[in-house]
Amino acid sequence: MNRETDVYSVEDHTQRIEDLFLTRRQWLTQTGTGFGALALSCMLAEQGHAQAKSGGGALAPKTPPRTPKAKRVLNIFLQGAAPHMDLWDPRPELNANNGKSQGNRKLLGSPFRFPKYGKSGLEFSEIWPNLGRHADDVAIVRSTYTDAPAHGPATYMQNTGEMQEIRPAVGSWVMYGLGTENQNLPGFITMRPGNAPDPRNYTNAFLPGAFQGTFVDSNNTKIEDIIKNIKSEFASRRDQRKQLDLLLKLNEVHKQKRQAEGELEARINTFELAYRMQTDAREAFDIAGEKPETLAKYGNNGQGRQMLIARRLLERGVRFVQVAQGGWDLHGGIAQRAKRNADQLDPAIGAIVDDLKERGLFNDTLIYITSEFGRSSREDGAGGRGHNARALSTVLMGGGIKGGMAYGSTDELGGAAVENKVHVKDIHATVLNQLGFDHEQLTFRTGGRDFRLTQATRTLPQGGTVVDGILA
Template sequence: MNSRRHFLQTSGVGFGWLAFQALAQAESGSPLAVKQPHFSAKAKRVIFLCMRGAPSHVDTFDHKPKLTAASGKDGRAPGTKLHGSQWKFAPQGKSGLPISELFPHLSKRADDLCLINSMHTELPAHAQSFLKLHTGNAQFVRPSLGAWALYGLGTVNENLPGFVTIAPPTLFGGAQNYGSAFLPAIYQGTRVGVDARPVVNAQMRNIVPPVGSVAQRKEIELVQALNREKLQRDQVNPEVEGAIESFELAFKMQSEMPRVMDLTKETQQTLDAYGIGEGNATDDFGRKCLLARRMVEAGVRFVEVTHSDWDHHFKISKDLPSTCESVDQPLAALLADLDSRGLLKDTLVVWSGEFGRTPHAQGADGRDHNSKGFTAWMAGGGVKGGMRYGSTDDLGYEAVEDKMHTHDFHATILHLLGLDHERLTYRYAGRDFRLTDVKGSVAKKIIA
């Protein structure tokens, strides 16, 4: 019994019903069983809010008064003109974080936010940088951040997938962004919806069994027996191993996943807080954020939520405000909801796009790609709130202080989960691979 208590204490899952379910998984040898982290974790779970298309940092979270003053002057690229932000920044919260007026709701949670103003990556191309953000590599097929987290920690609810991605894009690498690559297939993300369709219509296919549970269990046992027989013949067959594990998970999900995805159980007050309602600009993203909260509360280890309207080459004066409006209220509601339920302190919420945008104008009313400097933010999960980490130059072109590369970003997320990015490895093709390749440093200044 003492060993069980030690497991529950060191694994960071607590002592509730989910904890003892996690203990049962561990004792059964399940590949999704909770594993002890390398050291004491600040965060138990992650919600990754991915803004596909590259948000303009100088119009949202990276205040550049000198850029505004220099608006109209020549930019660094030949033939370009500097373009100051059209929107005002003001200090928010007790911390005085400067946040754009485009985020009036999120500004009220300023003291939860750690603005990382020094993000940078290699290529100003969507597909490559999007893959880099998710897998640490733009050239080769590699496991995703969510898959690595699940591989390193397991999950606490055997009836749900440990990694869920809500409305991921079909472009920019598609399934590679939530895939497991050479990790066992059970660690890949489970997709809910796609980015081109409203999430209200998203369903888990084949979640309702066509026959009774007893008959279905017999069918599965027959199929699993055949799979195990093939695996015994082949000795090594990752696809068959993945099928065996996924069939078992799918059978268990039938009882719990529909309940988790059923937003009708929420109060009207909660739905209103997230901006959910027919005709609301915030309805779709509000539903995604509320689903994310319900999933982490039910024991899902890693949830990604994608929003896809940030590629503002043109008409930024019209399109950026509407894009920000669609996410602002849901983002604030998610942080407040997690906080009220006691979940924010050990849930790491991450917000980022694949890169930023130029301080100079593109055409009359837009901004081009910029990978040398952009902003992400984190909240909860052991991160210091109400602070700015790092900075870009006075005009916002490139990161110059406490620079955070994508590899550093990943190393820091894993560290907050209690995982040493240099020790979290998997042997494949004769070498040990890791998410951060041979790079990455933890940004210890942002850790509470």
């Protein structure tokens, strides 16, 4: 047959997989004389992401531009705005003036002693005896401040560097820059006992979907409850593999016509990760095999359980783990409530530092303890304090941090940072610095602009600045 003059060819009329899809570009080209396709191609160019740059997928491990001091991060978040002058910042003058009137309120001294811990003699509250065993590894930034004394916006600031706009979380930026060392587990996991936090606090925002954080409710003790649908009730692993391979083939055809758009790539990665997690996640999150003495050391409560899981995740290559403890909105009853919170959290902090040191992971794990803002020097409710954005403390250790030291200071009553002031964005800059990045150069382009975690603002025109004074 003459191929050019054939009226009918079976090959020409056999439906192919490719024919089942019509891309947005094809639709616009066919119906909008091509100008829609031109606009769309520009939009897609702006949405280019790490897959294309890394050559190994968005989550593949990457080498930072500088020699890193830390390879992984643990953030301990004290949700509710912990009172810095009762935990980390001893204020003798405040204690000496306890009960004296200031305006329409009375000054409130701390109910706790501040012993000197370690060879360095670093002072912090008596309610942290297990952390005190590691005082010579701890740096306390006592001059941190933030932009607003409101829980929601200040929590966004701590987690994303922005109070109003939806921006990527710190963990998402870290994954964007470094990828993750374990392709069978999420690279950014946030845990807390109970309901999930506001998703804005662990969102990837405009970064590709592969960098989205994963929430885990650490109240759950069964792996099937910790990770929903971890095991299929309808198909064997072999059948799931066959189904997934077929789905990947279809998605690959779909993706090729869309120039590897970020959302589609993220969805494909999610299917594959979910399959692999059936084995690795079950093993990582199941602490039933830990020795009884280990469980007791961490504490048989929600905080102990999630900190033990955090250790297991970090040692398995998860890049960024956040654990949160609520109950720090102490408008009253600091003496009882802060002590109760610390009794649950302090043993777990001491235990995870012990274990990381024993496993040779402490020196390249950056640990930092944060809260959304600080508390007032004056009494609010009975034995409690009001909100205060002008002063809070940040605690750091491991990952190239100089231990046994306090940096900066508040005024004599602890009401405002006055010496070596450190904005929350400066803490973020320091985290990225220890991971091997110039925080001003780790950027992502979207909407015609380059964005970074430490973005400059009207009130902070320089953006973040690395806190060199706490670096070893």
